[in-house]
Amino acid sequence: MRVAVDAQGGDNAPAAIVQGALQAASADLEVLLVGRGAEIEPLVGGAAHVRLVEAPDVISGGEEPTNAVRSKPDSSMVVATRLVAQGEADAVFSAGNTGAFLAAGLLSVRRLPGVLRPAICQVLPSLPRPTLLLDVGANAEVKPEHLRQFAHMGSAFASEVLGVREPVVGLLSIGEEPGKGTPQVVAAHALLAADPGLRFYGNVEGRDLLSSVVDVVVTDGFSGNVALKTAEGAAHAVMGLVKQAVGTSWRAKLGGLLLKPDLLRVRAAVDPEEYGAAHLLGMRRPVLVGHGSSGARGVENAVRFAGLAVRSGLVEAIARCLGL
Amino acid sequence: MRVAVDAQGGDNAPAAIVQGALQAASADLEVLLVGRGAEIEPLVGGAAHVRLVEAPDVISGGEEPTNAVRSKPDSSMVVATRLVAQGEADAVFSAGNTGAFLAAGLLSVRRLPGVLRPAICQVLPSLPRPTLLLDVGANAEVKPEHLRQFAHMGSAFASEVLGVREPVVGLLSIGEEPGKGTPQVVAAHALLAADPGLRFYGNVEGRDLLSSVVDVVVTDGFSGNVALKTAEGAAHAVMGLVKQAVGTSWRAKLGGLLLKPDLLRVRAAVDPEEYGAAHLLGMRRPVLVGHGSSGARGVENAVRFAGLAVRSGLVEAIARCLGL
Numbered sequence: 001m002r003v004a005v006d007a008q009g010g011d012n013a014p015a016a017i018v019q020g021a022l023q024a025a026s027a028d029l030e031v032l033l034v035g036r037g038a039e040i041e042p043l044v045g046g047a048a049h050v051r052l053v054e055a056p057d058v059i060s061g062g063e064e065p066t067n068a069v070r071s072k073p074d075s076s077m078v079v080a081t082r083l084v085a086q087g088e089a090d091a092v093f094s095a096g097n098t099g100a101f102l103a104a105g106l107l108s109v110r111r112l113p114g115v116l117r118p119a120i121c122q123v124l125p126s127l128p129r130p131t132l133l134l135d136v137g138a139n140a141e142v143k144p145e146h147l148r149q150f151a152h153m154g155s156a157f158a159s160e161v162l163g164v165r166e167p168v169v170g171l172l173s174i175g176e177e178p179g180k181g182t183p184q185v186v187a188a189h190a191l192l193a194a195d196p197g198l199r200f201y202g203n204v205e206g207r208d209l210l211s212s213v214v215d216v217v218v219t220d221g222f223s224g225n226v227a228l229k230t231a232e233g234a235a236h237a238v239m240g241l242v243k244q245a246v247g248t249s250w251r252a253k254l255g256g257l258l259l260k261p262d263l264l265r266v267r268a269a270v271d272p273e274e275y276g277a278a279h280l281l282g283m284r285r286p287v288l289v290g291h292g293s294s295g296a297r298g299v300e301n302a303v304r305f306a307g308l309a310v311r312s313g314l315v316e317a318i319a320r321c322l323g324l
Numbered sequence: 325m326r327v328a329v330d331a332q333g334g335d336n337a338p339a340a341i342v343q344g345a346l347q348a349a350s351a352d353l354e355v356l357l358v359g360r361g362a363e364i365e366p367l368v369g370g371a372a373h374v375r376l377v378e379a380p381d382v383i384s385g386g387e388e389p390t391n392a393v394r395s396k397p398d399s400s401m402v403v404a405t406r407l408v409a410q411g412e413a414d415a416v417f418s419a420g421n422t423g424a425f426l427a428a429g430l431l432s433v434r435r436l437p438g439v440l441r442p443a444i445c446q447v448l449p450s451l452p453r454p455t456l457l458l459d460v461g462a463n464a465e466v467k468p469e470h471l472r473q474f475a476h477m478g479s480a481f482a483s484e485v486l487g488v489r490e491p492v493v494g495l496l497s498i499g500e501e502p503g504k505g506t507p508q509v510v511a512a513h514a515l516l517a518a519d520p521g522l523r524f525y526g527n528v529e530g531r532d533l534l535s536s537v538v539d540v541v542v543t544d545g546f547s548g549n550v551a552l553k554t555a556e557g558a559a560h561a562v563m564g565l566v567k568q569a570v571g572t573s574w575r576a577k578l579g580g581l582l583l584k585p586d587l588l589r590v591r592a593a594v595d596p597e598e599y600g601a602a603h604l605l606g607m608r609r610p611v612l613v614g615h616g617s618s619g620a621r622g623v624e625n626a627v628r629f630a631g632l633a634v635r636s637g638l639v640e641a642i643a644r645c646l647g648l
Contacts, residue, residue: 127565231558235559258576
């Protein structure tokens, strides 16, 4: 299997991207590192299971997505997606300009036929079981039928990639009752409830996202993005308060020292790098969207996650679920 | 000053409501406890600065708001809002059925003339300074002009009640650039940026809600409610993980014991009861909306918060800001 990696995308590119890719590469998973050979080759240093693919251009974070993709066909991001389109790679990962990556993916990897809107699906580190949230930003506005497709795609992801048996789907709203939320959400509730192919729980609220009430939560890309970033911000703020508390006195410092390994485990559990990347679901091949701030550990996990998606037959399962 | 309190509203009514009200009552702040005298009187036990107002009916959590308010004019919630309308109380608090309380408030306390949509404003315990988030649930959908009014109302609240000089306003979106978000959010960005009466920062994201980037964040009631409940859920989940970590070994238990007072401070800092209630802004008198799960500490803080709103001249400041 081969995973194409945009070596120039993200705040820590190319060093952290290359390092993470090397850590994930194995005999079963060849990494195609796409970027400027002169910059990347010294970082690779002849490591095994890694191949360089030259791409002289780079799309930066601030560029307008569609223009950037059109005007830079030789950028690392566009070349990486093209490798998938041409069958030279089985999946693609980038931590660069998200809008541009979505545009490049739509243009060359392309949607599965019948998929109305691809959606970005994020694994939330809820306990005891992870929860999938989609869409977290590909579509600021959605129609009820889009949410129904998201429910099927998320269910397929939960069962095929995460091994959840009979995943349960919730609809994000602002109250448990079917009548709560915007008219679109209320209409979506009725549509989801009437679909015999789904195990629909009903509405869930923001507080349920991290408590494993359901396996999959569907929402529009605006609310989903707000929820995801709010959860990350809140977890970060609380860990910051705990860290601060540990420094307040000699007693607290000693307590903190004794607790350190346990607190590090907590931090790792809520770390966005744990899953490394979100999946753009509804495409013909796995497309993995990394955080701009991805470090080597995040990239390593993302590339492995891409491999898992390919091996699990995620794309075929989504096509089946949607009856395509 | 007199604050009307719905003694029968909320999961822990009437005991926790009465207890919190008694703790907040003082020579400067008389509490009018509205509810079933037979239940409430024994709990009050002749305490000073508290007066009972009989209301035989109760609106429960599951009732349809408008019907409930119309059909139960003698419910504790409706009587409490009527006390404000009749000038017998200066502010009103309920932890009961939120939808019904909004309906009752709109019906008898009424909007300030010119206010298009009242909004629920929540104080988020961000550090180093709190952040106001509105709307968190009164209006699932809003127009750009509504968001502009929310910005003015939130600014007035920040300066008059929290003492923030020249409060800065952000617009919740899914990216920093003015073009990010739904068409409504993009239009609102332009409207806020063009208003000389506001100090507009630009777009903020979910992760900025708890890091004091701005003083006031405006959004629609759907996204605001999702963000608020997600932040509460994430903080709760992380504190749960920390608590769990403290029990894993003898070393961790000892560390936890040493850190206990500091961790309790962290928990208090992220406790939704810290501010006790959200304010429904845009009304003729302060209307305070409590969490259904409010305990005595939350109610005490909410009643004090109501008193602060009255003393600070919040309503008059909002009318001034909106040019009414």
